[in-house]
Amino acid sequence: MRKLHLLAATLLCGTLPATGLHAQVASHSENIPGTGNPTSDGTDKYDTATPQKFRAPAPGAPQAPGVNAANLPPIGEIDPATLPAMVPQLSANPAAGDWVAYGRDDSQNRYSPLTQITPENVGKLERAFIYHTGSKPAPGQTNKWAAETTPIKVGRKLFMCSATNDIMALDATNGQQLWRFDAGVKYASIPYTAACKGVVYYTSSTVPEGQHCHTRIVESTLDMRLISVDSEDGKPCEGFGFNGQVNLMQGMGESVPGFVSMTSPPPIVNGVVVINQEVLDGQRRWAPSGVIRGYDAETGKFAWAWDVNNPDDHHQPADGKFYSRGTPNSWATMTGDNELGLVYVPTGNSAADYYSALRTDKENAVSSSIVAIDVKTGSPRWVFQTVHKDVWDYDIGSQPTKLDYKGSNGETVPALLVPTKRGQTFVLDRRTGQPVADYPVEEKPAPSPGVVPGDPRAPTQPWSTAFPRLGFPDLKESDMWGMSPIDQLFCRIKYRRAAYVGEFTPPHIDRPWIEYPGYNGGSDWGSMAYDPTTGVVIANWNNTPMYDQLVTRKQADKLGLMPIDDPNFKPGGGGAEGAGAMADTPYGIVVTPFWDQFTNMMCNKPPYGMIEAIDIHTKKVLWQHPIGTARANGPWGLPTFLPIQIGTPNNGGPIITAGGLVFVAAATDNQIRAIDIKTGKVVWSDVLPGGGQATPMTYEVDGKQYLAIMAGGHHFMMTPVSDQLVVYKLPG
Amino acid sequence: MNAAVRRRGAGSALSVLLGVLIALFGLIFIVGGADLAWLGGSWYYLICGVVLLASGALIVAGRVAGAWLFLLAWAATLLWTMWETSADTDWWGWLPRLFGPTLIAIAVLLVMPALRRRDTVRPLGAA
Known part of the structure; x- marks a missing residue:
C-alpha cells in the first residue's frame, strides 16, 4: 500500500522529489580523481626523507598561541586512591x-517515565517558549555550527550549553535565563563543528549543602578546558582547578587551536571526571594524542591517564x-558505571583514518572498540572491538546504553548496548566485555589483504548476527537512482568504475572504492533509546554510501590537501569529513558522498534514513519506516515542499516516554515528530526554526510535561542554523 | 495563411524539436551505455540508445514509424523496469527509469497527428 502511495505521489508531482541527498555534501569536497590516479608501484616505502611539500612540526614543539586558551597554569596530580567516596548522585x-x-x-x-503526553493528545502540543542561546556564526564567519545540545533538567531549572560552551540556567517553565557563564570560546578554537552536546550535574562529596559549589555544572569545551560552576549562581567553583577551570591541553604536545576539542559531556564516575577528546580527522599520522584522562571532580586535579602506547605510565608527561x-x-559520549567502577569509552581510529600501516599493535587492539577503564587506576579492564584495523572511519559515535538484560536462560546480566556506524549492534556483559549468550558475535571473513602496499586488511570482522542489522543488503548496479535515466546511467557508470565487493571493501589507490555503510552510519552520535519496562530499542540510522579514493602524496599536494597545523593551511581547505592530507603517510584521502555531483542527489535509491523499533527479547523488528520528508530537500538542494516520507540522512537521537511515544527530530526536513511506539506511525510533527540535529528531552514541572529540542541546525547536513531551543507543552 | 495552417506548421516544428531531443537522448545513451556495457554493466542503455537514435531520426524526417519506435522503446523500458526492480519492496526504482520517458511518450503521442500529416505529404523514400 505504501509502495503505491509513494509512486502515485512521485508521478503526480511535477517536481521531482529527490531528497536530503545533498545533505551528505562535504562543504569543500574534492572531485574523486578517478581511474587516472597514478597508482603505487608497490615499492614506495614511506620514510621521513621522502620529499614532501610540507614538513611536520616536531611533536615536542611549543603549542601555538591560543591552544591553552585561558592561559591556565599546569594542574597538579592527586593519587586516585585518596579520592573521597562519591556521595549518591541525582x-x-x-x-x-x-x-x-x-x-x-x-x-x-533516553527513557522518561512521564505519561501526560500520549498518542491521543500529542496533536495538541503547542510551543511553551523559545530560548535563544545567542551562539551562531557572525557575519563573515564560515558556518561551522551544529549545536547538537540536549539540555538537562533538575528541579525547576534547565541547564544547557550554547554551541560555543556558554553555560546557562533557565526557568524550566518559561525559558527565562537565570544565569549565564560566559566561556569565552574563540572562533579559531572551533574544530570541525561548534557543538556542545550537554553539561553534567554533580553533587559535591566535600562541599557541604548550603555552601557555594555543593551542586555544580561541569562541562568540557571546544578549546579543551574543563569548567566547573555552581548550579545556583553560575559562578566558577574556586576550589576547582584555577578559578573553576583546568587546561586539558597540558601534556598534549604540539597543537594549534581547533585541532583538539571536546563536544561531549564528560561522565563523572565515582568522583572522577573522565575526559576524552576529538582530534580532527584526516590531518596527520602524528596528530595529538587520543589519551583518556581522569580528573578529580572536587578539585580538578589530575588523577590518571590511559595512554595507549604507554599503558603503564598513568601520570602526566x-x-x-x-x-x-x-x-x-x-x-x-562515554558512559559511566559507578557500581563496577568503570567508564565505557567508545574509541575511534588512530590518526590518518584510511591508512593503517603505521599503527602499533597496541593501537590496533583498542581502536573502534569499547574500552572499559577502571576509574581508580586508569587501566583497561576489558576491550571489545567492533572493527579490526579500521580504515573506513567506522569509529564509534554512539553513546553506549546500560541495561539489565534478562537472557533466555533466565539469568539477568548487567549489559551494555553498543550501536555502531556499521549498523551492527552489540550486547555485552559489562563485567567482562563478552557478548551476552543471546547475542553471539561471529568473526566472518572480510576482503583481505586489499591492495595498499604494506597495509593488509584484517582477514575477519565481527558481526552481531542475532541483533537485527540497521542496514540494507549490499548495493547492486540496479539500485542506482536519479531523477532521469541519464542520472541513473551516470551513477551506474560510477558504480562500475569503483571497487566494490560489499562491506569492508578495502581502500583503493588506482580507482575509487565504495564505502557502504558510509561513515555517517548506521548509528552515529544520536545513539539509541531503550525502554527498560518493555525491552524495546528505538534506533534511527543512515543509509548513505561514500565514494572514496586514496591519493598519492604528490597528488594530495596538488589537490592542496594539508594538515591544520601546517603554516599554509587555509581554513576550509579540507576538513574532518571531506578530503584529508593524512600527512606523515604515503597517501592523502579524498572522500565524497556516493552521489551525482551535478544534481547533488545520492546515487543509491531512497530511503536515506530509517527509524525502527526492535524487541530486545524476541530480537524482532516491531516496525521500520523511513524518517524525514522531502519537504526541505531536492535536486540542487532546492526544497520540494513534498510531504513524502522519502527518508533523509539524520543526526540526533530518539527518546521514549512512558506515555507511549517516541520523539525524534534528526532528519534534514527540520521537523520534530512524535511516533506512536506501538505502530511506528507519525502522530504529530512541527517545523522547527532550524535543523533538529540534536536529541530532544522531556521533563515535568508543576504537573505539566514539556518537550524540548535544540533546533541548532547542522552545517554538514546543510540544515538551517539557529540558536533556538524550542519547548512544547499541552495547552492549559 | 489561415490559423489551421499555422497550427500545422507549429505541430511540425514541435515534432522536429522532439525528434532532435529523442535523438540526443539516444546519443547520450549510446555513449554512456557503451561505457557501462564495457565496464560489465547493463546493456539496456546501449540497445535502447540505438533505438532512440533511430526513433529521433525518423521523427525528424517526419515519419510516424519514429513515434511508434519510441512507444515500443517505452513499453520495453516498462518491462525492463518491472524485471530489474522485481526484488524491491518499494517503487523508488520506477522514478528514474520511467518518469522522464513517460513525459516524452506523452509528447510523442501529442505530435502523432502532425507526424501523420507530414508522413502523408512525403512519399516513402523521399525524406
Whole structure:
C-alpha cells in the first residue's frame, strides 16, 4: 500500500522529489580523481626523507598561541586512591519529572517515565517558549555550527550549553535565563563543528549543602578546558582547578587551536571526571594524542591517564614530554558505571583514518572498540572491538546504553548496548566485555589483504548476527537512482568504475572504492533509546554510501590537501569529513558522498534514513519506516515542499516516554515528530526554526510535561542554523 | 495563411524539436551505455540508445514509424523496469527509469497527428 502511495505521489508531482541527498555534501569536497590516479608501484616505502611539500612540526614543539586558551597554569596530580567516596548522585535515580544526564539517567537510555503526553493528545502540543542561546556564526564567519545540545533538567531549572560552551540556567517553565557563564570560546578554537552536546550535574562529596559549589555544572569545551560552576549562581567553583577551570591541553604536545576539542559531556564516575577528546580527522599520522584522562571532580586535579602506547605510565608527561601521538581518539559520549567502577569509552581510529600501516599493535587492539577503564587506576579492564584495523572511519559515535538484560536462560546480566556506524549492534556483559549468550558475535571473513602496499586488511570482522542489522543488503548496479535515466546511467557508470565487493571493501589507490555503510552510519552520535519496562530499542540510522579514493602524496599536494597545523593551511581547505592530507603517510584521502555531483542527489535509491523499533527479547523488528520528508530537500538542494516520507540522512537521537511515544527530530526536513511506539506511525510533527540535529528531552514541572529540542541546525547536513531551543507543552 | 495552417506548421516544428531531443537522448545513451556495457554493466542503455537514435531520426524526417519506435522503446523500458526492480519492496526504482520517458511518450503521442500529416505529404523514400 505504501509502495503505491509513494509512486502515485512521485508521478503526480511535477517536481521531482529527490531528497536530503545533498545533505551528505562535504562543504569543500574534492572531485574523486578517478581511474587516472597514478597508482603505487608497490615499492614506495614511506620514510621521513621522502620529499614532501610540507614538513611536520616536531611533536615536542611549543603549542601555538591560543591552544591553552585561558592561559591556565599546569594542574597538579592527586593519587586516585585518596579520592573521597562519591556521595549518591541525582542521576542514579532521577525524580520522574527530571532529566539529569545527557541520556536522562546513569543508564543513558533516553527513557522518561512521564505519561501526560500520549498518542491521543500529542496533536495538541503547542510551543511553551523559545530560548535563544545567542551562539551562531557572525557575519563573515564560515558556518561551522551544529549545536547538537540536549539540555538537562533538575528541579525547576534547565541547564544547557550554547554551541560555543556558554553555560546557562533557565526557568524550566518559561525559558527565562537565570544565569549565564560566559566561556569565552574563540572562533579559531572551533574544530570541525561548534557543538556542545550537554553539561553534567554533580553533587559535591566535600562541599557541604548550603555552601557555594555543593551542586555544580561541569562541562568540557571546544578549546579543551574543563569548567566547573555552581548550579545556583553560575559562578566558577574556586576550589576547582584555577578559578573553576583546568587546561586539558597540558601534556598534549604540539597543537594549534581547533585541532583538539571536546563536544561531549564528560561522565563523572565515582568522583572522577573522565575526559576524552576529538582530534580532527584526516590531518596527520602524528596528530595529538587520543589519551583518556581522569580528573578529580572536587578539585580538578589530575588523577590518571590511559595512554595507549604507554599503558603503564598513568601520570602526566614530564616537561618537554607528551602523550603518545596519533593514538585512537574518542569523541563520542562515554558512559559511566559507578557500581563496577568503570567508564565505557567508545574509541575511534588512530590518526590518518584510511591508512593503517603505521599503527602499533597496541593501537590496533583498542581502536573502534569499547574500552572499559577502571576509574581508580586508569587501566583497561576489558576491550571489545567492533572493527579490526579500521580504515573506513567506522569509529564509534554512539553513546553506549546500560541495561539489565534478562537472557533466555533466565539469568539477568548487567549489559551494555553498543550501536555502531556499521549498523551492527552489540550486547555485552559489562563485567567482562563478552557478548551476552543471546547475542553471539561471529568473526566472518572480510576482503583481505586489499591492495595498499604494506597495509593488509584484517582477514575477519565481527558481526552481531542475532541483533537485527540497521542496514540494507549490499548495493547492486540496479539500485542506482536519479531523477532521469541519464542520472541513473551516470551513477551506474560510477558504480562500475569503483571497487566494490560489499562491506569492508578495502581502500583503493588506482580507482575509487565504495564505502557502504558510509561513515555517517548506521548509528552515529544520536545513539539509541531503550525502554527498560518493555525491552524495546528505538534506533534511527543512515543509509548513505561514500565514494572514496586514496591519493598519492604528490597528488594530495596538488589537490592542496594539508594538515591544520601546517603554516599554509587555509581554513576550509579540507576538513574532518571531506578530503584529508593524512600527512606523515604515503597517501592523502579524498572522500565524497556516493552521489551525482551535478544534481547533488545520492546515487543509491531512497530511503536515506530509517527509524525502527526492535524487541530486545524476541530480537524482532516491531516496525521500520523511513524518517524525514522531502519537504526541505531536492535536486540542487532546492526544497520540494513534498510531504513524502522519502527518508533523509539524520543526526540526533530518539527518546521514549512512558506515555507511549517516541520523539525524534534528526532528519534534514527540520521537523520534530512524535511516533506512536506501538505502530511506528507519525502522530504529530512541527517545523522547527532550524535543523533538529540534536536529541530532544522531556521533563515535568508543576504537573505539566514539556518537550524540548535544540533546533541548532547542522552545517554538514546543510540544515538551517539557529540558536533556538524550542519547548512544547499541552495547552492549559 | 489561415490559423489551421499555422497550427500545422507549429505541430511540425514541435515534432522536429522532439525528434532532435529523442535523438540526443539516444546519443547520450549510446555513449554512456557503451561505457557501462564495457565496464560489465547493463546493456539496456546501449540497445535502447540505438533505438532512440533511430526513433529521433525518423521523427525528424517526419515519419510516424519514429513515434511508434519510441512507444515500443517505452513499453520495453516498462518491462525492463518491472524485471530489474522485481526484488524491491518499494517503487523508488520506477522514478528514474520511467518518469522522464513517460513525459516524452506523452509528447510523442501529442505530435502523432502532425507526424501523420507530414508522413502523408512525403512519399516513402523521399525524406
